[in-house]
Amino acid sequence: MARFVLRPRQRVVLRALGDALFAHERGPRPEQLDALVDGYERHLTPVSATLRFGLLAMLDLIRWLPLLLLVGFRPFEDLPRERRVRILERMECSRVAMLLVPLVAYKSFLAFIFFEDPDELRAMGYPGDGARKRWLKLAR
Amino acid sequence: MAEARALNVLRGRSQRQRLELSADVVVVGSGAGGAVVARDLARDGRTVIVVEEGDWVRSAEYGKLTPVETMRRCWREAGLSAAVALGETPFISVLQGRCVGGSSVLTGGVCFRIPDEVLHHWSRDLGLTTLTPEGIDPNFRAVEEEIHVETVREGMRSRSTELFVEGAAKLGISMRPVRRNTQGCHGESRCNFGCPHGAKMSVDFSYLPDASDRGVLIVSDALVERIDVTGGAARGVRGRLLDDESEPGTPFEVHAKVVVLACGSLHTPLLLRSSGAGSWHVGRHMTLHPAVRVTAIFDDVVEGWDGSMQSVYSDQFASDGITLISVFPPPSILSAAFPGIGPTHRSNVHKMPRAAVFGAMIHDEGGGRVRRWLGREPLVTYRMAPEDRPRLLRAMEIVARMGFAAGAREVAMPIFGLDSLRSERELDAFVARPPEMHRIECTAYHPLGTARMSADPRAGVVRETGETWQVDNLFVADGSVLPTSIGVNSQLGIMAMADKIAHGIARDWRRLARRAA
Numbered sequence: 110m111a112r113f114v115l116r117p118r119q120r121v122v123l124r125a126l127g128d129a130l131f132a133h134e135r136g137p138r139p140e141q142l143d144a145l146v147d148g149y150e151r152h153l154t155p156v157s158a159t160l161r162f163g164l165l166a167m168l169d170l171i172r173w174l175p176l177l178l179l180v181g182f183r184p185f186e187d188l189p190r191e192r193r194v195r196i197l198e199r200m201e202c203s204r205v206a207m208l209l210v211p212l213v214a215y216k217s218f219l220a221f222i223f224f225e226d227p228d229e230l231r232a233m234g235y236p237g238d239g240a241r242k243r244w245l246k247l248a249r
Numbered sequence: 250m251a252e253a254r255a256l257n258v259l260r261g262r263s264q265r266q267r268l269e270l271s272a273d274v275v276v277v278g279s280g281a282g283g284a285v286v287a288r289d290l291a292r293d294g295r296t297v298i299v300v301e302e303g304d305w306v307r308s309a310e311y312g313k314l315t316p317v318e319t320m321r322r323c324w325r326e327a328g329l330s331a332a333v334a335l336g337e338t339p340f341i342s343v344l345q346g347r348c349v350g351g352s353s354v355l356t357g358g359v360c361f362r363i364p365d366e367v368l369h370h371w372s373r374d375l376g377l378t379t380l381t382p383e384g385i386d387p388n389f390r391a392v393e394e395e396i397h398v399e400t401v402r403e404g405m406r407s408r409s410t411e412l413f414v415e416g417a418a419k420l421g422i423s424m425r426p427v428r429r430n431t432q433g434c435h436g437e438s439r440c441n442f443g444c445p446h447g448a449k450m451s452v453d454f455s456y457l458p459d460a461s462d463r464g465v466l467i468v469s470d471a472l473v474e475r476i477d478v479t480g481g482a483a484r485g486v487r488g489r490l491l492d493d494e495s496e497p498g499t500p501f502e503v504h505a506k507v508v509v510l511a512c513g514s515l516h517t518p519l520l521l522r523s524s525g526a527g528s529w530h531v532g533r534h535m536t537l538h539p540a541v542r543v544t545a546i547f548d549d550v551v552e553g554w555d556g557s558m559q560s561v562y563s564d565q566f567a568s569d570g571i572t573l574i575s576v577f578p579p580p581s582i583l584s585a586a587f588p589g590i591g592p593t594h595r596s597n598v599h600k601m602p603r604a605a606v607f608g609a610m611i612h613d614e615g616g617g618r619v620r621r622w623l624g625r626e627p628l629v630t631y632r633m634a635p636e637d638r639p640r641l642l643r644a645m646e647i648v649a650r651m652g653f654a655a656g657a658r659e660v661a662m663p664i665f666g667l668d669s670l671r672s673e674r675e676l677d678a679f680v681a682r683p684p685e686m687h688r689i690e691c692t693a694y695h696p697l698g699t700a701r702m703s704a705d706p707r708a709g710v711v712r713e714t715g716e717t718w719q720v721d722n723l724f725v726a727d728g729s730v731l732p733t734s735i736g737v738n739s740q741l742g743i744m745a746m747a748d749k750i751a752h753g754i755a756r757d758w759r760r761l762a763r764r765a766a
Contacts, residue, residue, distance in 0.1 A: 112494060132591035152317065155495045156327050157626040164329070194591040201590060202666035206334070206687045209665055213340060213690070218329065220585035224598065225315045234602035235580045238312075238445065241555045244436040247404045 113154045119165060120146050122172045125186035129193035130216055131223050141226060148222040167211035174200070174208075254458030258305045258349060261470030261490035261501070268468070268490065268501035272296040273762070274754070275486055275505035277473050277520065279303075280351020281740050282727035282747040283511030284452035284460065285392065289751035291463035295758070298466050298503050299457075300486065302512070303348035305469040308453055311354075312445030316579050319442040323348035323355060325515070325626075332537070332617065332631035332693070337638060339689035340665075341539055343629055343696055345513055349469050350453035352513070353740060356694070357440045357559040357576065358429035358449045360398045361737035362389050363745070364567070375732055376704030377713050379749075388745040388752070395459075396430040396450040398741070405436050407556025409605035410575040412547065414561055416607070416655030422573070422647075424561045430455075430740075431557075438558040439579045472497050472625065476508055476524035476723060482764055483508035483524075483723035497625075506765035507722045507754060509715075511747065514696040514729040515627050518619045521700060521710065526720040530710050534701055535617025536734030537631060537693035540610035541645050542576060544586055544661040545652030546600045546669070553577040553605055570612040570637070571644045572736055573651075577606050586690075588661055588668055597661070597669070607651055609644035612736030613637045619699050629696075633686065641691070642683050649676050663690040695739040700729035714757070715750035722761055726750045 115123065127145040131137045137145075153161050174196055175181035181188055185196065200212040223229065230237065261268075274290050276283045279301040287297045306314075306322050320328035325347040332341045346352035363385070371380045379385075392398075403426070406414070414424050430450040440449055447454060457467065474488040474497075485504040489497035510517045518532035554577060563573040577583075580601050587597035614634035622628040633641075645662060649670065652660040659669040662679065665688045670676050703709025706718040709732065715724040726747040728739055735742055754761065 129591060131595065133595045134592070148317065152321055152327050152329075155321060156329055157624045159622070159624040159626060160326055160329060190591075197590040201588075204685055204688070209688065210340065213665060214329075214331075216590075217585040220594075221317050221320075221581055224581040224584040225317055230580060233580060233584075233599050235554065238437060238439070241436045243405060243407070243556045244434070247402065 113150065113161070115146070115150045119168060122168055122186050123149060125193060126171060126215060127219055127223065129190055129197055130219055132190055132194055137223070141223065144226065145219060145223055149219065152218065152222070164214060167214055170211050171215070255461060256305070256349065256453065256457050256467060257461035257465060258467045258469055260305055261468055262492055264490050264499055267499060270298055271504040272298040273505060274507045274509060275300065275503040276509045276511055277486060278351060278511035278513065278727060279349050279452070279457065279467055280346060280511065280513065280727070281353045281452060281743045283351065283509070284353070284456035285744050285747040286509050286511060286726045286751040287465050288456040288460035288463070289748060290755060291460050291465045293755040293758070296464065297460070298468065298505070300468045300471040300473055300503060301349050302472050302491070303346070303469065305349040306443070308443070308447055311443030314443065316439065316442045316582055323443065330626070330629070332629045334687060335630050335632040337686040338631055338633040339539065339641065339686050339691045341537060341631055341691040341693050343515070343537065343693045345515060345696070349467060350451050350457065352694070353451040354443050354453060355441050356451070356738070356740050358431050359559050359574070359738040360393070360428045360430050360741040363735050363742040364737060367733065367735050371732055377702060377732065379713055385745055385749060388748040389741065392741060392744040392748055396455045396744070397432045398428050398430050400426045400428050401557050401560040405434060405557045406560045407436070407438065407553050407577055408551045409553030409577045410556060410560050412545070412551065412605040412655040413575040413607050413651065416651030417563060417573070419654040420651060422563055422565050422651070424563050427560050427562050427574070429557070429559070434557055436556045438554045438556060438577050440558045441578065468501070471501060473520060474523070476520060476526070478525055478720055482721040484765070506762050507724065509724045509726050511725070511727040513727050514699045515619055515629060517725055517727055517729045518699045519621050519627055521717070522621060524720070526717045526723060528706070528710055528719060530701060530708070532619040532699050534615050534698045535619060535631070536613050536615045536697050537617055538610045538695040538734055538736070539613060539641060539691040539693055540608060541641065541663045541689070541691055542586065542606050542608040543645065543648050543652055543663065544583070545605045545607060545655065545657035546659045547603050547605065547657055550602050551605050552602055554580060566647065567736065569643065570640045570736065571647065572610050572612070573648060574608045574610065576608040586661065586663070588666070605652070605655070607648040609648050611637055611640045611644055613734050615698065615734070617696065638686060641689065646676070646680050664688050665690060695728065697728040697731040697734055697739060700725045701732045702730045703732065714753045722765055724750060724754065
């Protein structure tokens with residue numbers, strides 16, 4: 110069986126989602142978003158068809174959220190970044206589980222993948238894996 | 250890195266032809282329960298085959314994999330599974346291993362004996378008379394020696410843990426050092442993703458190499474779909490080997506006199522049900538030990554990643570059903586715990602070097618259920634018991650107060666969409682008006698009890714020996730047999746129970762073999 114592949118439309122929505130979730134003044138860079146989408150696609154490969162279906166259904170929900178929330182007449186990926194960020198903020202604060210769960214499912218895993226980028230780890234002050242000061246002190 | 254001893258593994262994904270094997274005992278699952286049973290019975294002279302659904306990731310690879318890559322290769326459902334919350338229940342990720350070594354590869358290494366009061370309840374109230382502290386002590390001793398359980402040295406505590414201890418001390422909460430199954434820990438704080446230094450004595454470093462030396466064959470990528478039952482007794486298992494994409498293909502079967510299920514609380518019930526060993530209790534009574542963590546931000550640098558991932562705990566609130574425990578996950582994983590979207594989230598994530606993480610879990614009353622539905626993964630539902638809800642909120646409050654007591658400027662609660670709390674007054678307001686349960690984020694690493702042990706066939710699924718009430722020569726030796734939650738990390742308890750069950754099989758072997766013939 111071939112590796113699981115996202116549909117082009119799903120890649121576009123996922124990219125727009127990553128762009129909003131990790132938005133900042135200078136990024137994320139296009140290559141980071143490519144890596145994010147590829148990483149998520151790889152991650153879905155060993156997942157059961159049932160769970161994969163559920164996750165992709167949630168992505169569809171995010172896509173049509175602007176219409177459902179009556180905040181716009183275009184799908185999520187066609188909105189400007191600031192509006193996408195605002196929609197996700199609304200989802201994160203929502204008291205409705207149906208809106209909250211898709212955000213949680215995607216924010217968590219996309220964050221795991223995004224912040225594995227060595228540049229991102231360095232930017233947050235992580236020195237990388239390897240020798241640890243406390244262990245070295247004890248080992249001496 | 251510690252020198253890993255060889256494992257005798259037949260990789261199912263490399264097999265192109267139908268596989269048919271025979272042994273005295275077939276063990277389904279190579280984790281904490283299965284590995285112990287396999288090694289113990291091999292040592293007793295039995296021929297043993299272990300079938301494992303997951304991939305064989307060589308221990309030398311652990312350090313080369315990122316946390317996400319480890320999740321993809323070693324965690325069930327690539328770490329994406331969660332319980333469906335029923336009623337007023339938090340969002341709970343349910344995490345289990347799916348690789349050679351099972352969840353033992355993914356634990357923080359924390360080793361607790363089953364608390365005496367829990368064993369007293371089992372032995373006195375539930376009639377499981379051999380499960381007294383004295384009765385199971387030899388099994389704990391044997392396992393502790395095998396996996397090198399040691400107390401974490403104070404010098405290996407991360408600064409995050411030191412702050413956890415300082416905060417607790419200011420509130421009069423006593424802390425104790427944790428015991429872990431490690432040998433030469435480098436304090437890289439990524440135990441949940443396979444120890445990069447081979448210092449965590451997961452079963453692929455302890456029991457499985459010994460089992461391999463004694464002739465045990467481990468077949469990886471082998472999905473067991475059915476237990477063969479003839480004349481009321483188990484005769485083996487059958488299923489299909491998984492390919493590189495985890496899709497079932499080539500069939501296999503293993504003939505055996507005794508079948509031992511050790512595929513964990515989520516999958517053991519499915520196999521029991523599909524094989525005619527399904528009483529009303531199968532898949533019910535699941536407890537999870539829902540766990541929460543708060544992220545406290547300090548003025549000074551903490552660098553919580555420098556030190557043992559988990560090194561102290563407090564049982565001061567054990568009578569309230571709460572255990573406090575220090576923890577610090579890898580930064581990429583912790584990043585998801587910070588509140589906010591876009592620039593707000595990024596600004597929070599960049600506080601990581603000043604972050605400490607304080608954890609707690611509850612000794613839950615149950616309310617979980619596992620059942621088959623579409624596909625091969627179970628539907629896991631969980632309805633949090635009414636008495637567990639205040640327990641969970643109280644656990645969050647305690648660790649948040651410890652954060653402020655330790656000098657934190659802000660504390661991020663595990664509540665979706667809630668900004669960090671910036672003072673005790675804000676925490677008081679939070680306590681006075683708690684959030685809806687579904688906005689609370691929990692993690693569960695210890696699903697237990699879905700094939701519980703009982704003294705009476707009407708009350709459970711397996712006897713005190715681990716053998717099922719309904720099918721002869723079919724045993725269960727994993728977390729699913731634990732009759733209640735235990736309130737502490739379950740790895741050591743599962744291993745001791747498996748050791749006890751294996752010794753029982755060994756003692757009873759002649760009778761079991763006669764019955765199989």
